[in-house]
Amino acid sequence: MKPLNEILNPPPEAAPEPDVPLPDNGVAAQPDSTEYLCPICGGTGYLRQDVPVGHPNFGKLVKCRCQLEEDETKRLDKLIKISNMKLMTRFTFEAFVPDGIGLTEERRRNLRFAFQTAQEFADNPKGWLVLLGGYGCGKTHLAAAIANRAIERGRPALFVVVPDLLDHLRSTYSPYSTVTYDQRFEDIRTASLLVLDDLGAHSATPWAQEKLFQLFNYRYNAQLPTVVTTNYELEEIDIRIRSRIIDPDLSRIMTILAPDFRQSGVAQGISELSSLTLHADQTFDTFDMRQHELDREKAENLRRAFNFARGFADNPQDWIVFFGTYGCGKTHLAAAVANERVRSGEPALFVVVPDLLDHLRSTYGPNSLTSYDKRFDEVRKSPLLVLDDLGTESATPWAEEKLYQLFNYRYNARLPTIITMAKDIDLKPRLKSLILDVGRCTPFEILAPSYRGLPSRNMPQKPRRRRR
Numbered sequence: 001m002k003p004l005n006e007i008l009n010p011p012p013e014a015a016p017e018p019d020v021p022l023p024d025n026g027v028a029a030q031p032d033s034t035e036y037l038c039p040i041c042g043g044t045g046y047l048r049q050d051v052p053v054g055h056p057n058f059g060k061l062v063k064c065r066c067q068l069e070e071d072e073t074k075r076l077d078k079l080i081k082i083s084n085m086k087l088m089t090r091f092t093f094e095a096f097v098p099d100g101i102g103l104t105e106e107r108r109r110n111l112r113f114a115f116q117t118a119q120e121f122a123d124n125p126k127g128w129l130v131l132l133g134g135y136g137c138g139k140t141h142l143a144a145a146i147a148n149r150a151i152e153r154g155r156p157a158l159f160v161v162v163p164d165l166l167d168h169l170r171s172t173y174s175p176y177s178t179v180t181y182d183q184r185f186e187d188i189r190t191a192s193l194l195v196l197d198d199l200g201a202h203s204a205t206p207w208a209q210e211k212l213f214q215l216f217n218y219r220y221n222a223q224l225p226t227v228v229t230t231n232y233e234l235e236e237i238d239i240r241i242r243s244r245i246i247d248p249d250l251s252r253i254m255t256i257l258a259p260d261f262r263q264s265g266v267a268q269g270i271s272e273l274s275s276l277t278l279h280a281d282q283t284f285d286t287f288d289m290r291q292h293e294l295d296r297e298k299a300e301n302l303r304r305a306f307n308f309a310r311g312f313a314d315n316p317q318d319w320i321v322f323f324g325t326y327g328c329g330k331t332h333l334a335a336a337v338a339n340e341r342v343r344s345g346e347p348a349l350f351v352v353v354p355d356l357l358d359h360l361r362s363t364y365g366p367n368s369l370t371s372y373d374k375r376f377d378e379v380r381k382s383p384l385l386v387l388d389d390l391g392t393e394s395a396t397p398w399a400e401e402k403l404y405q406l407f408n409y410r411y412n413a414r415l416p417t418i419i420t421m422a423k424d425i426d427l428k429p430r431l432k433s434l435i436l437d438v439g440r441c442t443p444f445e446i447l448a449p450s451y452r453g454l455p456s457r458n459m460p461q462k463p464r465r466r467r468r
Contacts, residue, residue: 038066091144104345110257118142122149125225133256139229158191200232220244276350279335301447309333313340316416319441327450330420349382354393380409386418391425
């Protein structure tokens with residue numbers, strides 16, 4: 001028996017459906033739908049493999065291609081968030097300047113070769129590409145351009161700065177993390193193309209070193225395409241990682257010689273640290289041989305110092321130490337070498353030693369725009385370094401240690417260096433042992449006394465700077 005409310009309020013009769021003729025094949029047309037259904041799995045996302053009874057996979061469900069593509073899309077979205085590639089879209093090959101700005105022919109060829117090497121790797125990413133060079137030389141731009149080229153062509157790529165990578169891994173230990181450490185690390189180490197920027201800038205804790213080794217070791221064994229950039233020399237990188245980076249069967253190592261692009265508006269080759277602009281008038285042309293005031297022995301000694309400095313400017317190798325009394329001309333000759341190199345388009349750093357230590361100390365200040373590591377790296381790796389007035393600095397343990405680190409690095413790397421110092425300076429044994437190595441350092445004592453400013457017979461009379 002029907003309920004009373006249905007008897008009193010019967011439902012309206014449904015309107016009869018119109019007769020719709022069937023198509024020729026006798027199957028009614030399905031209503032239009034905006035929802036896409038995979039033609040392979042019908043939208044279920046899973047399939048059973050066509051395998052015989054008894055096969056290990058018989059009856060098991062496997063993901064359909066559409067589901068795998070969806071999983072990969074989600075995975076890439078997560079990786080893009082980690083990699084910050086949205087902030088790197090401007091770094092393309094088209095935006096790169098392969099001839100640099102104001103470079104010498106040698107450096108221009110080097111930069112163009114690095115550009116072509118990066119393009120070739122982007123077109124066919126196999127093995128590893130390692131880009132070495134100083135700050136601002138263009139290596140990060142090229143590395144990001146490789147990743148952007150891959151993304152343009154629909155291939156996954158992960159770009160990540162090494163210190164940020166380690167932070168992302170640490171964050172997974174938080175109780176609020178939405179992803180586990182294993183998931184995050186697996187996504188990174190198995191990336192189809194991985195770009196690791198600024199290797200060596202991370203905190204060198206045992207944990208960080210171990211995580212990076214695991215990452216490099218996995219990609220090395222799997223032969224996965226990888227790009228690495230670093231400001232450091234290979235010898236400074238963890239030996240376990242270095243042994244994989246330098247494998248000639250896997251890696252191509254490219255050293256970029258160009259100076260910092262971001263300082264192209266500054267006088268080419270002159271760092272903001274350098275006081276060379278204060279010595280712009282101290283050239284070989286303005287050097288006074290002082291023949292009017294020196295005896296034959298001292299005049300001949302000064303002439304040999306002049307010729308030696310001029311030869312060094314043409315082909316700087318190893319070290320020179322000019323020492324003598326204040327005002328004998330040693331600073332003028334050292335500045336003349338640096339000015340000559342800059343004039344020919346090569347970088348040179350001229351700095352008074354006490355000022356150098358002040359520059360390094362200032363990086364510890366809360367308002368410093370430059371880190372200590374970057375400042376010290378700029379000095380110790382300068383293609384030509386002139387250290388004026390060694391021995392006049394405050395001899396604190398910190399200062400002694402910094403100078404030894406600087407000298408020891410340039411000694412082992414055999415980087416051209418000029419040092420000026422007074423004759424009676426008593427150096428610490430560690431520094432003295434490097435300077436006294438005649439195989440790499442040429443000490444030259446200038447016998448001339450302090451310049452007295454008498455009129456010269458062989459040069460036009462002009463106002464002169466007081467010389468040290």
